[in-house]
Amino acid sequence: xxxxxxxxxxxxxxxxxxxxxxxxxxENPDYKKILDQTQELETDxxxxxxxxxxxxxxxxxxxxxxxxxxxxxxxxxxxxxxNSSYFQYYAVAATLLLAIGxxxxxxxxxxxxxxxxxxxxxVLEHLYIDSEEINAFSRGDGGNFGIINASNVSQVLATAxxxxxxxxxxxxxxxRMAKPCEIIPAFQSAHLIIEGTQGAVSVFVINNSPVSVExxxxxxxxxxxxxxxxxxxxxxxxxxxxxxxxxKDLFSDNVDWVI
Numbered sequence: 001x002x003x004x005x006x007x008x009x010x011x012x013x014x015x016x017x018x019x020x021x022x023x024x025x026x027e028n029p030d031y032k033k034i035l036d037q038t039q040e041l042e043t044d045x046x047x048x049x050x051x052x053x054x055x056x057x058x059x060x061x062x063x064x065x066x067x068x069x070x071x072x073x074x075x076x077x078x079x080x081x082x083n084s085s086y087f088q089y090y091a092v093a094a095t096l097l098l099a100i101g102x103x104x105x106x107x108x109x110x111x112x113x114x115x116x117x118x119x120x121x122x123v124l125e126h127l128y129i130d131s132e133e134i135n136a137f138s139r140g141d142g143g144n145f146g147i148i149n150a151s152n153v154s155q156v157l158a159t160a161x162x163x164x165x166x167x168x169x170x171x172x173x174x175x176r177m178a179k180p181c182e183i184i185p186a187f188q189s190a191h192l193i194i195e196g197t198q199g200a201v202s203v204f205v206i207n208n209s210p211v212s213v214e215x216x217x218x219x220x221x222x223x224x225x226x227x228x229x230x231x232x233x234x235x236x237x238x239x240x241x242x243x244x245x246x247x248k249d250l251f252s253d254n255v256d257w258v259i
Contacts, residue, residue, distance in 0.1 A: 002219040004117055006031050011111075014042040112215040112226075119184075120217035120226055123204060123235050126183045127222065133177050133193055137200030138239065145176040145193075153178045153192065160190040161207045161231070162255050169254045173247075176200075184208055194247065198239040203251055207232040230257040 001009075001024045009021045017025075017035065025032040127134060133145070150167040156178040157163055164170075177193035181204070189206040210228035217224050224237035225244050234251060236244045 002217075003031070003034075004121060004217050004219070007034060007111075007117065008114070010035055010038050014038045111213065113212050116211040116213070116215060116226065117217070119208075119211060119233065119235070120215075120224060122183050123224060123226075123237060124217070124219055124222060126181065127202065127237060130181065130191075134200045134202065137176075137193070137195065147174040147176065148178045156180055156190045156192070157205065157255065158258075160188045160205045161258055162190065162205050163258050165254045165256050169250060173250060196238050196242045196247070198242040201236060201238040201242060201244065201247055203247065204235040204237075205229075205232060205255060206235070207257075227252060229255070232257060 001020065006021065006024055010017060014035075021035070025035045136145070150164065150170055153170070153175055154164055159180040173194055175192050175194055177191075179191055181189045181191040183189045183204065183206055187206055187208040189204055192203040194201050194203065210231070210233055211226050212228070214225065214227050217226070218240070221240060222237050223240055223242065223244070224235060225248060227234045227236075227248060229252060234248075234255065236248055236251070238244055238247075
């Protein structure tokens with residue numbers, strides 16, 4: 001089970017995961033950490049919601065509101081307030097729950113959305129379909145790919161609405177392949193390949209909506225990272241043990257959006 005599928009299954013039912021999810025967590029320390037953190041978060045949210053209570057004097061304050069705001073006969077006001085007190089109580093309680101929910105969402109919900117995760121799935125699918133160059137690097141044939149000049153790289157990036165901030169970084173990070181590609185219909189993408197320590201490292205820029213948060217994904221072969229960047233996304237994918245952080249910082253600093 002890859003990480004994307006594992007996360008989907010855990011998020012769907014964190015407190016009662018299925019047996020194959022538990023087995024995957026038992027065998028993989030990273031999966032175990034994801035499961036533990038998600039269950040802890042779910043438990044905290046449940047406890048937070050169930051412990052909300054209205055102030056002891058809420059009913060009295062609600063009953064007093066009409067008499068302070070209106071000069072109609074007191075007996076009529078009290079009758080109307082009494083009849084509506086339960087409605088007002090639940091309205092206030094609902095408002096409190098909504099406020100807490102919004103605060104929780106802004107503070108704690110820092111993981112990728114289902115739509116974000118789908119982008120990682122699309123990138124992996126694209127890699128397997130268009131894998132000739134990737135497999136050549138894995139066989140040790142990376143040296144057979146010539147270095148692409150800056151002009152050609154710029155032309156490819158322009159198809160996705162991006163450009164190089166400077167050509168200087170290519171002196172230390174030669175690009176072995178550059179071509180336009182389509183990962184998601186209706187959005188333009190550019191695909192660059194550089195030579196990493198474990199084989200090919202693919203760098204994609206795509207002019208779709210930026211993801212909500214940077215996140216990592218993997219399957220049985222590849223590991224990748226999706227980085228929201230300006231008006232779109234940058235995705236880097238390498239072989240399983242490739243360290244992508246240095247390439248992520250380099251390209252983030254040297255690719256600009258022009259759309």
